[in-house]
Amino acid sequence: MSSRTLFFVTSNPGKLAEAKAILSASGVNLESKNVEITEIQGTIEEITRDKAKRAAEQIGGPVIVEDTCLCFDALKGLPGPYVKHFLKEIGTRGLTNMLAAYDDKTAQAVCTFAYCEPGSEPILFEGRTKGKVVRARGEGSFGWDPIFEYEGSTYAEMDSYQKNKISHRFKALQKLTAWLEEKHGGGSGGSGGSAPPPAAPKPVDRRNMGGHDTSSDGGSFFDGFGEEVKSRAINIAGDGMGIRKAAGREWQFDSPDGGRGKY
Numbered sequence: 001m002s003s004r005t006l007f008f009v010t011s012n013p014g015k016l017a018e019a020k021a022i023l024s025a026s027g028v029n030l031e032s033k034n035v036e037i038t039e040i041q042g043t044i045e046e047i048t049r050d051k052a053k054r055a056a057e058q059i060g061g062p063v064i065v066e067d068t069c070l071c072f073d074a075l076k077g078l079p080g081p082y083v084k085h086f087l088k089e090i091g092t093r094g095l096t097n098m099l100a101a102y103d104d105k106t107a108q109a110v111c112t113f114a115y116c117e118p119g120s121e122p123i124l125f126e127g128r129t130k131g132k133v134v135r136a137r138g139e140g141s142f143g144w145d146p147i148f149e150y151e152g153s154t155y156a157e158m159d160s161y162q163k164n165k166i167s168h169r170f171k172a173l174q175k176l177t178a179w180l181e182e183k184h185g186g187g188s189g190g191s192g193g194s195a196p197p198p199a200a201p202k203p204v205d206r207r208n209m210g211g212h213d214t215s216s217d218g219g220s221f222f223d224g225f226g227e228e229v230k231s232r233a234i235n236i237a238g239d240g241m242g243i244r245k246a247a248g249r250e251w252q253f254d255s256p257d258g259g260r261g262k263y
C-alpha cells in the first residue's frame with residue numbers, strides 16, 4: 001500500500017465510487033474491502049466511532065469508514081442513521097410520505113467519515129448538505145438521491161460531477177484530506193508527498209464503467225454479493241471502479257448480512 005493509500009471499509013459500492021471520484025484530484029488513493037460492519041444504535045457520532053473501531057480491529061490496520069444519515073428537520077433528525085432500514089422497507093415514496101403531515105420539508109444529508117487506527121480513538125469528519133424532501137425525480141444511482149433536492153435539483157437529477165461538488169460526502173472528504181495533509185503530508189502512511197483537499201472532482205465517464213477489481217485481496221468488490229446479481233449485472237456508467245448496474249433504472253445487490261440493497 002502506498003503512502004497515500006487509505007483503506008475504506010464499506011459494503012456500499014456507491015459510497016466507494018463517489019469517494020474515489022471525489023478524491024481523484026487529491027492524490028489520495030482508496031483501497032476497499034467489501035465488509036459490512038455491525039452497526040450499533042445511537043447518535044451519528046457514536047455509530048461512526050464504533051464502526052471505525054470495529055473495522056480497524058477487523059482489518060488490523062488504519063481504516064476509514066463512513067456513515068450516512070438523512071435527517072428530516074420536521075422529525076427532529078429522523079430517520080437519521082436508520083435511513084437504510086427505512087429505505088429498504090418503505091422506499092423513497094414512503095420516505096416522502098413521512099413528511100406529508102408537515103409543512104416543513106427541509107432535510108439534511110449528513111456524511112461522517114472516521115479515520116481509525118487499531119487501539120486508537122477514531123477521528124471524525126462531518127459533511128452536511130441542506131436540502132428538502134420532494135417526490136422522486138431523476139435517475140438516481142443511490143436509494144434516496146431522487147427525493148433529496150438541493151437548490152432546485154434532486155441529487156438524482158445531477159450528474160456525478162455536480163453532486164460530488166456539493167454533496168455531504170464531498171464536504172466530509174474535504175475535511176478528511178485537509179487533516180491528512182496537516183498530520184501526515186497526505187495519505188495515511190505519514191511519509192508520502194502532499195495531498196491537497198479535493199477541489200473539483202473529475203467528471204465521471206458514465207459510459208465506460210470498467211468493473212475492475214477494487215478490493216485489496218485480489219477479489220472483485222462484488223465477491224460478497226450474490227451470484228444471481230453478479231450474473232445479471234451489466235456494466236454501466238462509471239470510471240472503472242467496479243460498480244455495475246442491473247438492466248433497468250435501479251439495481252439491487254445482496255449485502256453480506258443477507259439483506260438486499262438498492263441504488
Ligand SMILES: O=c1[nH]c(=O)c2ncn([C@@H]3O[C@H](COP(=O)(O)OP(=O)(O)OP(=O)(O)O)[C@@H](O)[C@H]3O)c2[nH]1
Nearest residue numbers: 010011012036066067068083084087142143144145
Ligand atoms: O441516495 C443516496 N445518496 C447518497 O449519497 C447516499 N449515501 C449513502 N446512502 C444510503 O444511505 C444509507 C446509509 O447507511 P450506511 O451509512 O450504514 O451505509 P451502508 O450500510 O450501505 O454502507 P457501509 O455502512 O457498509 O459503509 C444506505 O442505504 C446507503 O445506500 C445514500 N443514498
Ligand SMILES: [Mg+2]
Nearest residue numbers: 036037039084
Ligand atoms: Mg451500514
